[in-house]
Amino acid sequence: MPAPDVAALLAELERAEPDVADSARIAVEWLTGGEALETISQLDVCEFLWYALPIKVTGDHVAIAHALGRLFELGGMERYAALCASETTTHILRTYGREGEEAGAAAYQQALEATGVLPPDVPELSWSSIMGPEELGAHVACAAALELAIVSGELAMPYEPETPATTVMRGLTRGRVELTTRWLTEPRAELGGDCWLHRVHGERLNRWVLGRGKARRELAQPFEVRLYAPIPAPAEPHLASLWWLLDWAAGSGGVPLTQKFNLSRALVVESAELFGWDAVTAGSIRGEADVPTLTMLREIVSEELRALRRNGRKLVLTVAGRKLSDDPEAMWTAATATLLTPAQGEHDFEVSVREAALMLLADGDPLPYAELRDRVADVVNGEGWRSSAGGQVSAADLTTPLGELQRRLDALDLRMSCDWRASWQLTPVGQQAVLSALRTQALRPRQYAGLG
Numbered sequence: 001m002p003a004p005d006v007a008a009l010l011a012e013l014e015r016a017e018p019d020v021a022d023s024a025r026i027a028v029e030w031l032t033g034g035e036a037l038e039t040i041s042q043l044d045v046c047e048f049l050w051y052a053l054p055i056k057v058t059g060d061h062v063a064i065a066h067a068l069g070r071l072f073e074l075g076g077m078e079r080y081a082a083l084c085a086s087e088t089t090t091h092i093l094r095t096y097g098r099e100g101e102e103a104g105a106a107a108y109q110q111a112l113e114a115t116g117v118l119p120p121d122v123p124e125l126s127w128s129s130i131m132g133p134e135e136l137g138a139h140v141a142c143a144a145a146l147e148l149a150i151v152s153g154e155l156a157m158p159y160e161p162e163t164p165a166t167t168v169m170r171g172l173t174r175g176r177v178e179l180t181t182r183w184l185t186e187p188r189a190e191l192g193g194d195c196w197l198h199r200v201h202g203e204r205l206n207r208w209v210l211g212r213g214k215a216r217r218e219l220a221q222p223f224e225v226r227l228y229a230p231i232p233a234p235a236e237p238h239l240a241s242l243w244w245l246l247d248w249a250a251g252s253g254g255v256p257l258t259q260k261f262n263l264s265r266a267l268v269v270e271s272a273e274l275f276g277w278d279a280v281t282a283g284s285i286r287g288e289a290d291v292p293t294l295t296m297l298r299e300i301v302s303e304e305l306r307a308l309r310r311n312g313r314k315l316v317l318t319v320a321g322r323k324l325s326d327d328p329e330a331m332w333t334a335a336t337a338t339l340l341t342p343a344q345g346e347h348d349f350e351v352s353v354r355e356a357a358l359m360l361l362a363d364g365d366p367l368p369y370a371e372l373r374d375r376v377a378d379v380v381n382g383e384g385w386r387s388s389a390g391g392q393v394s395a396a397d398l399t400t401p402l403g404e405l406q407r408r409l410d411a412l413d414l415r416m417s418c419d420w421r422a423s424w425q426l427t428p429v430g431q432q433a434v435l436s437a438l439r440t441q442a443l444r445p446r447q448y449a450g451l452g
Helices: 006-016 018-032 042-056 061-074 078-085 087-099 101-115 133-152 165-170 174-185 196-209 214-220 240-250 265-275 292-304 319-325 328-340 348-361 369-382 395-411 428-442
Strands: 308-310 314-317
Touching: 006 018, 006 061, 018 042, 018 061, 042 061, 042 078, 042 087, 042 101, 042 133, 061 078, 061 087, 078 087, 087 101, 133 174, 133 196, 174 196, 196 214, 196 428, 214 348, 214 369, 240 265, 240 292, 240 308, 240 314, 240 319, 265 292, 292 308, 292 328, 292 395, 314 319, 319 328, 328 348, 328 395, 328 428, 348 369, 348 395, 348 428, 369 395
Parallel strands: none
Antiparallel strands: 308 314
8 A cells, every 4th residue: 555645644634733733744854855655664764753853853852753643643654653652752852852962862873773673784794884875775775674574573573662772682683684684685676686785895895996086096996896706715725824823722722821921932933934934133032022923913813803812821712713713714804804904003094004005015016115115105195194294194104004014914924025125025815815805995884983
């Protein structure tokens, strides 16, 4: 049955309850933007009542919500009418009024999670806070599908509307995740046989390629095609240093540590011999501090992949570490992504430096450090980055982020030589790893500042 005509409903409301008709008109115009009522979903109604109404509409917000509810009642849209008159809506609107926008927005987010119609993050896609048209279309479509599944009983929501969001999240059913994944990945006739996931990935990749600055765009342009499909783990042995450390953790009770919880000297010596890592000592290696690349590997595996944890004087595998160890493709994607993971104290500038360097190295051609540094400087200056003094980025400004990148590449055994005097050149596996890292970076969700 088609949704009732808005104009007809407003005329009927004007005759029956003229004192609420104007408020209902204001609300429905904000909600629908002039479109038919049949185009709205529960998510649309919730976002209007709990966000747009208190932030963007002037007047008695509770009265406007109730007026909209009367319009829904006349149109036979009882579920939406109940939302307008619910205690949740009244509580959120009063929270905005009494405690301010931040408290109101927090109450809105909590209530929205509790509805069950907000598409959850799934392994294939984490939703952005800032969505482009394709992602917004996918999000709206998934929300409507979740609503329909809940209303039809396909998805049972084992909690009441007033249940705290924390309880809802703990009880998140596998069915919601499976439905969202299915909705994202199945070919759809309305998309010409494409799927929403491809559309979202294509949009994010295009936005990444069209980043700031002419030099950055020219550098990134060839990667739009190269990064379209996932970068599989190489068939040949790869990430040897990482697997070596994980093998130590899995066998013999864990990775041995000293009394100060550093890696044992025997293991440090073994790592330098196996992977050709430089030691920062002219004499014999005495401990972990003498081989900083090993410390970098330990930080990647323990702190970023969270695959190891300390248990007494041992490093042992975590649950996450066991899962990654059992899934080489997942390990490959997670490990290569760390090439662009911000280190402690790093911000967008340092990541932009590393990203530009990886694009310059991706084809495997050797680049002397000075040339790499100068070409990266051209890219980041073209993006508009400036030094702390307000001038153009200089060679000195690039030393720290490029040093961080070098340690990460060497820690994962991705350069032809770890000798600091040698040109930078990636191994064939390193070239694949760079593409994998860049793809993860390009497809990451876009967030507002401060949200990650």
